[in-house]
Amino acid sequence: xxxxxxxxxxxxxxxxxxxxxxxxxxxxxxxxxxxxxxxxxxxxxxxxxxxxxxxxxxxxxxxxxxxxxxxxxxxxxxxxxxxxxxxxxxxxxxxxxxxxxxxxxxxxxxxxxxxxxxxxxxxxxxxxxxxxxxxxxxxxxxxxxxxxxxxxxxxxxxxxxxxxxxxxxxxxxxxxxxxxxxxxxxxxxxxxxxxxxxxxxxxxxxxxxxxxxxxxxxxxxxxxxxxxxxxxxxxxxxxxxxxxxxxxxxxxxxxxxxxxxxxxxxxxxxxxxxxxxxxxxxxxxxxxxxxxxxxxxxxxxxxxxxxxxxxxxxxxxxxxxxxxxxxxxxxxxxxxxxxxxxxxxxxxxxxxxxxxxxxxxxxxxxxxxxxxxxxxxxxxxxxxxxxxxxxxxxxxxxxxxxxxxxxxxxxxxxxxxxxxxxxxxxxxxxxxxxxxxxxxxxxxxxxxxxxxxxxxxxxxxxxxxxxxxxxxxxxxxxxxxxxxxxxxxxxxxxxxxxxxxxxxxxxxxxxxxxxxxxxxxxxxxxxxxxxxxxxxxxxxxxxxxxxxxxxxxxxxx
Numbered sequence: 001x002x003x004x005x006x007x008x009x010x011x012x013x014x015x016x017x018x019x020x021x022x023x024x025x026x027x028x029x030x031x032x033x034x035x036x037x038x039x040x041x042x043x044x045x046x047x048x049x050x051x052x053x054x055x056x057x058x059x060x061x062x063x064x065x066x067x068x069x070x071x072x073x074x075x076x077x078x079x080x081x082x083x084x085x086x087x088x089x090x091x092x093x094x095x096x097x098x099x100x101x102x103x104x105x106x107x108x109x110x111x112x113x114x115x116x117x118x119x120x121x122x123x124x125x126x127x128x129x130x131x132x133x134x135x136x137x138x139x140x141x142x143x144x145x146x147x148x149x150x151x152x153x154x155x156x157x158x159x160x161x162x163x164x165x166x167x168x169x170x171x172x173x174x175x176x177x178x179x180x181x182x183x184x185x186x187x188x189x190x191x192x193x194x195x196x197x198x199x200x201x202x203x204x205x206x207x208x209x210x211x212x213x214x215x216x217x218x219x220x221x222x223x224x225x226x227x228x229x230x231x232x233x234x235x236x237x238x239x240x241x242x243x244x245x246x247x248x249x250x251x252x253x254x255x256x257x258x259x260x261x262x263x264x265x266x267x268x269x270x271x272x273x274x275x276x277x278x279x280x281x282x283x284x285x286x287x288x289x290x291x292x293x294x295x296x297x298x299x300x301x302x303x304x305x306x307x308x309x310x311x312x313x314x315x316x317x318x319x320x321x322x323x324x325x326x327x328x329x330x331x332x333x334x335x336x337x338x339x340x341x342x343x344x345x346x347x348x349x350x351x352x353x354x355x356x357x358x359x360x361x362x363x364x365x366x367x368x369x370x371x372x373x374x375x376x377x378x379x380x381x382x383x384x385x386x387x388x389x390x391x392x393x394x395x396x397x398x399x400x401x402x403x404x405x406x407x408x409x410x411x412x413x414x415x416x417x418x419x420x421x422x423x424x425x426x427x428x429x430x431x432x433x434x435x436x437x438x439x440x441x442x443x444x445x446x447x448x449x450x451x452x453x454x455x456x457x458x459x460x461x462x463x464x465x466x467x468x469x470x471x472x473x474x475x476x477x478x479x480x481x482x483x484x485x486x487x488x489x490x491x492x493x494x495x496x497x498x499x500x501x502x503x504x505x506x507x508x509x510x511x512x513x514x515x516x517x518x519x520x521x522x523x524x525x526x527x528x529x530x531x532x533x534x535x536x537x538x539x540x541x542x543x544x545x546x547x548x549x550x551x552x553x554x555x556x557x
Contacts, residue, residue, distance in 0.1 A: 025365045029131055038121055041137060042114040046107075048375045049147050053106045055382035059390050059501040061401035065154040066105050067431035070095065071443045074434075079242035081249035081448040083155040086194040090158065100435060105153060113150035116160035117141075120345045122168045127309060127353035131364045135291075138371045139284040139348045145341040147378075155196040159342040162192040163202055167316060167346075170206050170228075174213075174312060177222040185224075186231030193236060197250060198324070198339055203232075205319030209312050249448050254333075261332040269335045270325040276337035277321070281347055287370070288351055291363040295355070302354045310350050317346035390499050390506035397470060397509065399499040401432030404511050407495055408466055409437045415491055415517045422460060425467030426476050429511070433468065441466070453479045461488045464518035471510035480514055491515040 018026070031037035072080050073088030073095075080088065091108070098104040117137050124136045140146060150157050166188035172178075173185040189206065192199035210219055219225060233240075243250070261269060292299055306314065320343045328335040393399050412420045422444035423433045434443050444456060444465060453475060456465055469476035471494060483490060492514045499506035 022365050025368050026361065028368075029134065029361065029364060032130055032133055037134065038118070038137070041134065042117055045117070045141065045146075045375075046110045046114050048379060049110050049113075050103075050106060052147075052375075052379045052382050053110070053151060054103060055379065056385040057102070057106075058386050059399065059499055059506070060386075060394065061398045061432060061436070062102055062105055063152045063398060064396050064428040064431055065152040066091075066109070067401075067435050068427070069154055070100075070105070071431050071434050072447075074442065077242070078238045079246060079250070081246065081446075082253050082450070083196060083250060084194045084239060086162070086191060087153065087155050087158045091153070100440075106151065109151045109153045109157065112153060112157060112161055113146040116150075116164060116342070116345075117146065119161055119164035119168060120349065123164060123171060123313070123345075124349050124353065126171065127307070127349070131359060131361060132352050132355075135288075135359065135364060135367060136345075136348045136352050138367050139288060139352070140345060141371050142284045142287060142374070143280060143341070143344060145280075145344065149338060149341055156339060156342075158195045159192065159199065162188070162195045162199065163342045164345050166192045166199075166202065167313070170316075171309065171312060173224050173228060174210065174215075174219055175309065177219065177224040179223070179227060182224040182227035183231050186228035186233075187235055189228070190232040190235035193232075194239060197254070201320050201323045201327075202316070202343070204323045205316040208319035208323075209315035212315050213308070213312055215308060246448075255331075258333045259331065261328075261334060263329070263332065266329045266332045266334075269333070270328045273325060273328065273335040273337050273340070274321065277340060277344065280337065280341065281344055284348065285351070287367065291359060291367060292355060292357075295357050298357055299355055302356050306350070306354050310353055313346055314350055317343065317350070320346070386501055390501040390504065393499070393507040393509075396428050398428070398432075399507060400497045400509055400511070401429065402436045403497045404429055404468055405433040405436035406438075407497070407511070408433055408468060408513050408515075409439055411491075411493060411513060412439075412466055412515055415515060416464060418464065418518060420466055421463055421518075422456075422465045423467065424456060424465065425469050425480070425514075426473060429468040429470070433466075455479075455482060455486065458486060458488070461486055461516045462519040465516045467514045469512045471512050477512060480512065483514065486516075488516045488519070491517065 028037050028040065031040070069087045070091045072083075072085070073090070073092035076089070076092070077085055079085055090112075091105075094104070094108050098107070117140060120140065121133055121137060124133050128136075145160065150160060166185070169181060169184040169188045172181040175181075185206075189199075189203050192202055210216055210225060213219070289296070320340065324335060324340065327333070389399065408423075409420055419439035420433075420437060420441040421439075423430045423437075423441040424444040427445075427450065430443055430445070434441055444460060445454075467480065469480060471477070480492075492512070494510055494512050496508055496510050498508040
């Protein structure tokens with residue numbers, strides 16, 4: 001199987017005089033094959049969307065998914081009770097080079113998205129040349145996946161790059177059956193699995209495509225599939241061992257969080273999964289059809305006779321959609337469409353590369369201007385987003401993360417000269433404190449018990465510990481009250497936090513903080529009186545001064 005890259009632009013006709021403003025875009029398109037236009041596009045993409053993130057979230061902190069990812073990556077492990085380890089590894093490597101700041105991890109998110117688009121172009125250039133390569137990327141930039149979905153660097157967004165990279169290596173292995181590409185295919189498929197176990201459906205798509213493709217005999221008669229399988233299993237072996245040693249905790253977490261659906265509910269989830277993915281691609285699809293409006297009949301004929309390489313991609317894509325839908329119905333789970341956003345690149349490549357005719361450069365320039373206009377509009381709207389969120393807040397409370405972490409650290413050092421070693425409580429606040437506090441305490445709750453609200457060990461309290469809750473968060477506050485069973489001297493306080501944007505106050509919340517200073521080994525243990533609540537016990541020792549309820553503004557937005 002060989003790829004057959006074609007041309008993509010037709011000469012400008014006299015009926016389409018070149019306006020002066022088009023000349024820079026045409027010069028840029030002329031640089032695609034010389035090699036500088038695609039990197040320039042990706043650098044511009046990162047710059048524009050970094051500007052959006054820096055402005056839109058100027059008075060907000062990082063999304064809790066990013067903060068959790070960083071906490072997971074603080075220790076090198078071959079697994080985690082929620083997700084595989086790749087996202088944590090990447091965050092850890094990134095933070096060894098870049099500082100622990102908001103812009104640094106926003107940059108990580110956008111670089112990951114740009115790398116994903118570059119990986120897509122690796123596949124695209126196997127089939128087309130010139131303008132069509134950039135058309136694929138521009139159509140993908142009309143999706144929310146590479147900007148808004150990508151900004152939450154987590155187990156889902158890391159697949160934006162992992163899936164096309166694994167697909168490219170599989171495609172090259174299937175085409176050439178070369179040993180090196182077979183090794184790369186197994187390695188990259190394993191990396192995708194280490195990104196998220198959902199990638200098993202991509203691997204299943206590879207298997208389906210290899211079996212259903214007309215050239216399957218030549219592929220399976222070679223060493224290529226077996227080399228890929230052995231390499232993939234070898235790379236995954238430490239993670240598989242970790243899973244077995246930890247009783248397959250991520251699978252249990254997935255079923256607890258997403259399972260238990262009835263058959264009608266699962267069928268509905270499967271249908272909505274497919275329909276939502278179609279809706280995501282509606283804008284790029286309409287845009288593409290408008291670009292080839294004069295060649296629709298020829299295009300329909302092209303789709304019926306796509307070349308073998310594109311057929312392989314189509315079969316992989318069908319498998320990546322079909323298998324999760326079937327699994328959803330079979331085992332009774334929900335199936336959010338965002339889990340498969342990283343697979344929509346298949347549609348863009350197949351749709352554009354299937355067209356054997358040239359696309360008028362006039363339309364390509366219009367597409368580039370359209371994408372640029374939408375991006376600049378988003379940047380222009382970013383201040384209004386910041387203004388709105390300053391007065392309405394976020395459901396996860398990310399307006400207050402840094403403030404809460406710094407205030408807790410300040411109060412900790414009022415009772416202890418040592419750095420704060422561990423933090424717990426509301427997960428979002430705990431992950432935020434681990435990241436934003438100058439002491440960078442560790443997230444104290446074991447991940448396998450993240451949603452159980454178990455009490456910390458006495459040894460943990462003796463070494464020093466703190467916890468934060470949003471006031472009014474019933475589960476968290478009830479958990480704090482249970483701490484009175486521990487033989488520890490606690491310091492409890494409440495403080496009000498208010499967001500600020502350009503000197504204008506916004507939404508407020510109340511944080512409940514509990515501190516267990518490190519115990520002096522030579523001192524007698526301090527017992528919490530049986531008939532005295534934790535709050536009364538702390539207040540009676542005058543560690544803090546409580547504000548009357550009437551003086552406290554509304555809590556978490």
